Amino acid sequence: MPAFRLPLLALALLLSGCANAGNPWVEIGGERFSVEIADDDAERARGLMFRDRLADGTGMLFIHDREEPQAYWMKNTRIPLDILYFDDDRKLVSQRRDTPPCSGGNACPSYPSGRPARYVLELNAGEAARLELQDGAELRFGKGIPPVR
Template identity: 70%
Template sequence: MPRLLRRLAVLTALLLGSGLAAASDHWVELAGERFQVEIAATEAQRARGLMYRERLEPGHGMLFIHDWFGPQAYWMKNTRIPLDILYFDEQRRLVSQHRDVPPCRTRDCPVYPSGAPARYVLELNAGEAARLGVAEGAELRFGPGIPAAAE
């Protein structure tokens, strides 16, 4: 029995390290395509974001829900994968985007501002925004269980 417990502990550690254990049944839809998303609705979750991840599975992303509607700015400190950063207003319309943002492992990482007030930020694998052809005004649809704003 101890051997089985040890194997389960190793498997759990691997899942947690890869981010798979944090996956959920939440989804968003953009340009007719559905993405499974992790929700970052607390300050701690937003601060950590996708840091230290080695990869983001295809068809997955992270949805950041901010407490306030206003200018937002993101950076890629300790982020190991290139991303598209998409900013949405309170009506979930795309107001700005930064495509193919490279990882940053230094102390002086550039900041990527929203350029317009935003409430929601969607991070996807780099290249997804171009593949989908999303432009400002594109609508982000939420699946069930995603709060309209941070509580």
């Protein structure tokens, strides 16, 4: 390989890593997760439906317009998830761990927050237990999280 191509290759590899650094992320329990954002009605309704897997180290962050009791269900969701509810201050107020998939359509049960929540983080089942999350844990937002309206 010609010598001038090595710096170009190194630069391309560096830039490809930097592109990923701009992806939205959250931190909980001392660990960072890349997240997809669901901040409108259509995105929140679709959520993680019809997916066969959720990559390790990733999740979905649902952002609601206001803090209020929330209820999520697993309709058309194929993977078990931890559903974590956070208030306006991004404190964990409720957890639904190891929530099973549901193919029962409208007969799928809902999983209420029990307390008002504004943010909901869905991760692969088992993450909350692995991180030993307790109510009151703080969700930290990284770059790429849209400002609250």
